[in-house]
Amino acid sequence: MAVEALGSTSRTTKVAFWNDPTVRGWVFQIVIVGLVGGLAYYLVSNTVENLARQKIASGFHYLGREAGFEIGDSMIAYSPASTYARAMFVGLLNTIKVAGIGIVLATILGTLLGVGRLSPNWLLSKICEYYVETFRNVPLLLWLFLIYKMISEAFPGPRQAINVLNSFFLSNRGLYFPVPLAHPIHEWMGVGLIVAIVATWFMARWAKKRQEATGQPFHTIYAGLALMIGIPALVWIAGGAPTGTSWPELKGFNFVGGTVIQPEFTALLVGLVLYTSAFVAEIVRSGILALNKGQSEAAAALGLSRGQTMRLVLLPQAMRLIIPPMTSQYLNITKNSSLAIAIGYPDLVASVNVTINQTGQAIENVLIIMAAYLTVSLSISAFMNFYNKRIALMER
Amino acid sequence: MGKYSLAGAIGVAAILASGSAMAGKDLDAIKARGALICGIGSGTAGFMLQDSQGKWTGLDVDVCRAVAAAIFGDAEKVKYVPLTSQQRFTAVQSGEVDILSNNTTATLQRDTALGLDFTAVTYYDGQGFLVNKKLGVKSAKELNGATVCVAPGTTTELNLADYFRANKMTFKPVVIEKVEEVRAAFFSGRCDVYTNDSSSLYSTRAANVPPPATADDFIILPEIISKEPLAPAVRHGDNQFADIVRWSQYAMLEAEEYGIDSKNVDEMQKSDNPSIKRILGVTPGMGKALGVDEKWVYNIIKQVGNYGESFERNVGKNTPLKIERGLNALWSKGGLQYAEPIR
Numbered sequence: 008m009a010v011e012a013l014g015s016t017s018r019t020t021k022v023a024f025w026n027d028p029t030v031r032g033w034v035f036q037i038v039i040v041g042l043v044g045g046l047a048y049y050l051v052s053n054t055v056e057n058l059a060r061q062k063i064a065s066g067f068h069y070l071g072r073e074a075g076f077e078i079g080d081s082m083i084a085y086s087p088a089s090t091y092a093r094a095m096f097v098g099l100l101n102t103i104k105v106a107g108i109g110i111v112l113a114t115i116l117g118t119l120l121g122v123g124r125l126s127p128n129w130l131l132s133k134i135c136e137y138y139v140e141t142f143r144n145v146p147l148l149l150w151l152f153l154i155y156k157m158i159s160e161a162f163p164g165p166r167q168a169i170n171v172l173n174s175f176f177l178s179n180r181g182l183y184f185p186v187p188l189a190h191p192i193h194e195w196m197g198v199g200l201i202v203a204i205v206a207t208w209f210m211a212r213w214a215k216k217r218q219e220a221t222g223q224p225f226h227t228i229y230a231g232l233a234l235m236i237g238i239p240a241l242v243w244i245a246g247g248a249p250t251g252t253s254w255p256e257l258k259g260f261n262f263v264g265g266t267v268i269q270p271e272f273t274a275l276l277v278g279l280v281l282y283t284s285a286f287v288a289e290i291v292r293s294g295i296l297a298l299n300k301g302q303s304e305a306a307a308a309l310g311l312s313r314g315q316t317m318r319l320v321l322l323p324q325a326m327r328l329i330i331p332p333m334t335s336q337y338l339n340i341t342k343n344s345s346l347a348i349a350i351g352y353p354d355l356v357a358s359v360n361v362t363i364n365q366t367g368q369a370i371e372n373v374l375i376i377m378a379a380y381l382t383v384s385l386s387i388s389a390f391m392n393f394y395n396k397r398i399a400l401m402e403r
Numbered sequence: 404m405g406k407y408s409l410a411g412a413i414g415v416a417a418i419l420a421s422g423s424a425m426a427g428k429d430l431d432a433i434k435a436r437g438a439l440i441c442g443i444g445s446g447t448a449g450f451m452l453q454d455s456q457g458k459w460t461g462l463d464v465d466v467c468r469a470v471a472a473a474i475f476g477d478a479e480k481v482k483y484v485p486l487t488s489q490q491r492f493t494a495v496q497s498g499e500v501d502i503l504s505n506n507t508t509a510t511l512q513r514d515t516a517l518g519l520d521f522t523a524v525t526y527y528d529g530q531g532f533l534v535n536k537k538l539g540v541k542s543a544k545e546l547n548g549a550t551v552c553v554a555p556g557t558t559t560e561l562n563l564a565d566y567f568r569a570n571k572m573t574f575k576p577v578v579i580e581k582v583e584e585v586r587a588a589f590f591s592g593r594c595d596v597y598t599n600d601s602s603s604l605y606s607t608r609a610a611n612v613p614p615p616a617t618a619d620d621f622i623i624l625p626e627i628i629s630k631e632p633l634a635p636a637v638r639h640g641d642n643q644f645a646d647i648v649r650w651s652q653y654a655m656l657e658a659e660e661y662g663i664d665s666k667n668v669d670e671m672q673k674s675d676n677p678s679i680k681r682i683l684g685v686t687p688g689m690g691k692a693l694g695v696d697e698k699w700v701y702n703i704i705k706q707v708g709n710y711g712e713s714f715e716r717n718v719g720k721n722t723p724l725k726i727e728r729g730l731n732a733l734w735s736k737g738g739l740q741y742a743e744p745i746r
Binding site: 075076077079087088152159164179180259260261263348351353357360361363364365367 | 546
């Protein structure tokens with residue numbers, strides 16, 4: 008933009024073209040792009056040549072071959088007979104699962120801690136302060152090791168599992184609990200949930216308009232929750248209320264049936280959430296402290312309680328300051344989840360590592376990991392930028 | 404856009420830089436450097452382990468020492484580089500190490516697609532299962548539904564899945580990158596079974612069982628589910644260096660076969676047996692053909708010992724590992740260790 012602005016002034020004063028800032032700007036940019044492109048071409052072609060000279064096969068053909076290895080935790084159907092591509096997809100889904108849940112929990116916990124640290128209650132604010140300092144000043148990897156060791160050492164083996172109501176079994180193999188047997192009605196319940204979410208969204212818009220017009224508040228949250236629970240429940244009853252359940256039971260070495268939250272997942276999730284929430288807390292605190300003191304004084308003068316002041320006046324404004332640094336923390340969670348390999352959670356890196364070992368295609372596989380993380384991270388960034396724009400202060 | 408392609412370029416630059424180190428004969432480079440660079444693992448008792456003085460010992464270490472003795476006449480002229488299983492092949496390919504002696508299984512894919520050459524087999528191994536005696540399991544066929552701790556970065560995962568599939572059994576793997584952490588997970592009860600090459604299982608049972616449990620609380624199941632011929636690997640391309648490595652290994656076996664060991668090697672030089680004379684360089688010719696000093700075998704045996712000595716010293720019956728010679732006995736004693744003759 009600066010180039011254009013300068014260029015427009017230079018046209019009036021007639022200078023030699025090599026002194027024209029517009030031309031210069033273009034020339035410099037072309038030279039730089041050319042240099043970077045040339046360097047990239049040189050490095051890539053040299054690498055390919057070196058690989059060929061060392062008789063190392065290259066290419067992505069191996070992705071369609073049978074993977075041959077088992078994965079301990081998979082959200083989709085997978086067996087050793089599946090392809091390498093599917094094994095990597097299983098890993099990617101596991102990465103997204105732990106990062107997604109981690110982001111939500113870290114945001115909630117971090118916000119509570121950040122607000123808590125500003126509390127006039129001395130004990131509460133000190134606890135929050137010590138929490139933040141403890142967790143953010145020790146490397147995440149150590150927290151992961153500690154949490155994983157605590158889980159695997161502290162809980163008994165499956166045969167001595169802690170039994171709650173004969174349905175929840177807690178052992179060093181994880182937490183087993185019953186789940187409903189797969190039934191076609193579940194898909195329709197999912198559709199019902201989506202309908203409820205859409206309805207809630209429209210209801211929120213209507214409620215906002217009505218409040219702006221009449222000043223009458225509407226409990227959107229309760230009504231929305233009622234819809235989201237009620238509609239799927241109605242669908243379930245309409246479908247004959249199937250109650251078939253898969254119960255976990257001890258069989259041989261381990262529990263069979265039900266479903267399980269494995270210790271590796273728990274350790275990784277807890278580690279990521281505890282560590283990241285310390286950073287989130289500081290971001291939230293800084294966002295609130297950056298607001299003019301008059302905001303809270305004005306809110307108090309209007310007779311709002313401390314909770315209302317925080318929820319209705321301070322946090323919405325602080326959001327604008329909080330979102331951009333928060334994006335970095337979300338990206339950190341995603342990238343830090345690759346530490347999973349250290350405690351045995353089968354994430355993307357784990358799948359790709361085995362693939363590298365079995366196929367020896369290190370460069371291709373590293374490129375795949377990079378592309379996958381880049382895609383996930385850019386998606387998070389894109390969403391956060393979109394959200395940031397939406398909540399940006401509308402100046403009138 | 405520019406930022407990303409630059410990041411990619413930097414990543415590739417590492418490969419490029421290492422690729423250029425390929426130029427020239429490996430052997431010349433080793434001689435010019437005055438030391439052999441030997442890639443080993445981070446620590447498996449009996450095979451490669453650093454003692455309190457920082458000195459590496461073990462069956463795999465002895466291979467590197469023997470090669471150094473053949474090239475330089477001095478078994479101590481070795482620099483050791485500990486590698487993880489993921490790093491190891493790249494380290495050889497790129498020239499970061501001259502030789503990889505890291506309990507690596509020789510396979511077709513590694514020999515071809517990875518641009519490596521395997522020399523002779525140091526140790527005939529196979530993947531096995533370590534379990535707690537309390538589990539009451541006597542055979543790997545009883546492991547249906549078990550949770551299995553696996554150290555990654557080998558053919559281990561593949562063999563494991565193949566074995567369970569072939570026997571129509573299921574299992575849950577727990578794969579942790581560092582072998583120390585996998586062992587810890589196994590001993591804490593996270594898994595029912597720990598699988599690895601049986602050499603490594605012996606090593607784990609001997610050196611890593613956390614008290615109060617003892618080595619006797621654990622058994623290695625009789626089933627060996629894979630063939631794992633462990634062999635040193637060198638870069639594809641310098642056949643002379645590969646020859647020296649292979650024949651240094653054969654020399655240790657030949658010496659054992661002819662009864663030459665580190666204690667009697669001086670006397671053996673006076674032997675009338677023409678084979679022994681050839682092996683020890685009393686009758687010259689072998690060293691010249693290989694491109695090393697005529698005293699090469701003498702140096703190896705004097706400084707490192709023959710294969711049997713190395714085996715007994717590092718992993719044999721009188722060590723904590725208590726491994727029988729088994730498949731690794733000489734061919735003349737019912738094993739598979741059969742060296743091509745030095746003549």
